[in-house]
Amino acid sequence: MKFEPFVVKDIAEETDDVCIFRLTRADGSVPAYQPGHFFLMRLPDEAGKMAQRSYSAASHPTESALSFCVKLKGSFTHLLWKMKNGDIIEIDGPYGVFLLKADDTERVFIGGGVGISALRSMILQTVKNDQKKSCLFHSARSLPGLIYYSEMKKLAEGNRNFKFYPTLTCEEIPSGWDGSCGRIGVPMLREKLGSLEGKTFYLCGSKEMAGQLAEALIAAGIPKEKVKKDEWG
Numbered sequence: 001m002k003f004e005p006f007v008v009k010d011i012a013e014e015t016d017d018v019c020i021f022r023l024t025r026a027d028g029s030v031p032a033y034q035p036g037h038f039f040l041m042r043l044p045d046e047a048g049k050m051a052q053r054s055y056s057a058a059s060h061p062t063e064s065a066l067s068f069c070v071k072l073k074g075s076f077t078h079l080l081w082k083m084k085n086g087d088i089i090e091i092d093g094p095y096g097v098f099l100l101k102a103d104d105t106e107r108v109f110i111g112g113g114v115g116i117s118a119l120r121s122m123i124l125q126t127v128k129n130d131q132k133k134s135c136l137f138h139s140a141r142s143l144p145g146l147i148y149y150s151e152m153k154k155l156a157e158g159n160r161n162f163k164f165y166p167t168l169t170c171e172e173i174p175s176g177w178d179g180s181c182g183r184i185g186v187p188m189l190r191e192k193l194g195s196l197e198g199k200t201f202y203l204c205g206s207k208e209m210a211g212q213l214a215e216a217l218i219a220a221g222i223p224k225e226k227v228k229k230d231e232w233g
């Protein structure tokens, strides 16, 4: 492991408990990485002991800063929430094997909540660089929880190669909502996509969401090697 100091450039508060942190090295550079990679972040806790956690890069490698979309949860994220512009966070990476396969013909991205982080980078790669057919299913409890909603909607506008299927799992659906309601499962995928054959599925989110959906896809006949998942516990 080789931690390096990174400078906090910007912290965007997306919801009450989700922030996007943008960081670069002091000289403005970022390390080389691939969409889907994650990095380790390290910070001293209140007792001065170093604590670390893993975070997927939400940024695309061509963007000027590394960005991480983080949900406030426990001890480490409470330390992160005390950070401000100009502060230093130690970063190590990239790591991981949740990466795009070059021979995919069509990609289906499925994310729950902040699971969109790694997928955003992969989607930008797929739509702008690889120019392969793809779509995103993103679920959240509320509309603000659909992080990157406007960006994904814009990316899908008039784009025959990229479709966006947002879904809300809350009981009270906001008026005027034109996305889906309920959890993402094989029935919803079939309703929107028709046949699931020949597609590669990239799932990212909690163990409950990504793990169960991966099992359901395999049970529905999708070959194991076409179901890739990143589960965060």
Ligand SMILES: Cc1cc2nc3c(=O)[nH]c(=O)nc-3n(C[C@H](O)[C@H](O)[C@H](O)COP(=O)(O)OP(=O)(O)OC[C@H]3O[C@@H](n4cnc5c(N)ncnc54)[C@H](O)[C@@H]3O)c2cc1C
Binding pocket: 038, 051, 052, 053, 054, 055, 056, 057, 068, 069, 070, 071, 072, 073, 074, 075, 076, 077, 078, 114, 117, 118, 231, 232, 233
């Ligand atoms: C590959 C990967 C990518 C991830 N990407 C994201 C992301 O993009 N956005 C996001 O919000 N979250 C992401 N996570 C989850 C993230 O790493 C943290 O688990 C999460 O932020 C909660 O950390 P916390 O300390 O605030 O919560 P806590 O509830 O205190 O800890 C959560 C988990 O961290 C682990 N942990 C606890 N103590 C330690 C310790 N001393 N050392 C090491 N691990 C410990 C345990 O597994 C624990 O269940 C990712 C996880 C992985 C594995």
